[in-house]
Amino acid sequence: MSNSETKNRIVFTASELFYQQGFEATSFAKLSSALSLSKGNIYHHFKSKDQLLNAVVNYRLKQTQDMIDCWDIANTTPEDRIMDYVKIVIRNWHKIKLYGCPVGSLSNEMVKLDYPSESVHRVFTLFRHWLKSQFIDIGASDKADEYAMHILSWSQGVATMSAAFKELDFVHKEVDRITSWVNSLRQHPN
Template sequence: MQANSTRESIVSSADDLFYRQGFEQTTFADIAGAVGISRGNFYYHFKTKDEILEAVIKRRLANTRNMLEQWRANSSEPEERIRSFIRILIGNRGKIMRHGCPVGTLCAELAKLEHLQRDAANEVMTLFRTWLRKQFAAMGHESDADVLAMHLLARSQGIALVANAYQDENFVDVEVGQLLDWLDTCTGVSPRLRAEQSQKEG
């Protein structure tokens, strides 16, 4: 396994383990075992777990930027881009029910630990906030774009938290439907009209 490939495997495995087990509960041995390398080879790439955490956060930032760019490229309509954000709760429903939101859980854990990387982890949340604010502004909500962005962020994080606590798949579906209805009120399209349009498209 080449050096760059090994490093990427370490970061990818650590990212997954930090999400499933938590940062504090994940050990070097856990990560080395997941990658299938010796401890000596592991330490060649990373000396501390904090170094791995920094790399994981950078990876998440890059992946989030790529996802947001993909949503932008897929639609010229800001409301449709926001729908992509809302529907990610459905796409990741299984993982969210088992482990919560990867962004929210890491931010919360690092805040509890008063970890030096907590502000860096919050940058992923801020990426979503900034992106959503731009979409709402493009919809004509310039004056309250940030308020709407924060409301949607808070609602989505709350859905992930409750879904994880109660393991209720139907809850996620119902809440996503309500968020889509709420978005329609922001666009001036009634939920009933959207349902009629969806039936015609189907």
């Protein structure tokens, strides 16, 4: 396996462990065990856990941008693109009910550990700017950022309640409610 492949494998596995166990609970020893690699091999690629965290955030940013690009290609209307974001809570429900939202849980943990917010909230920022542009396309320029933040906070609330109560019916009802709201913006964007 090449250095690049090994490094990518480390980042992918660290991302999964950060999500499932938390950043603080994921030691290089646990990562080494999960990968069946020596700790020295991991340290060869990442000198510190902070470097690894930065690589994980960059990996998640790329994954998120790729997903957004697919939504942009697959949908002709901003409402449909927004709904692709909204439906994440259904598509990922089986993981969310076990571990919460991968973006939200890491962000919350980083706040508790007093990490600089700009380093770990970049995925939320990417979603925020993209959602804002969708609301601008709908014609809600004056409230585009407010609406983007509404959708983001809505999805975090649904993810938190999904993890707490593990009720898929609740998630479907919430998606139906937010769908009605997004569709109502076609007639009255502001």
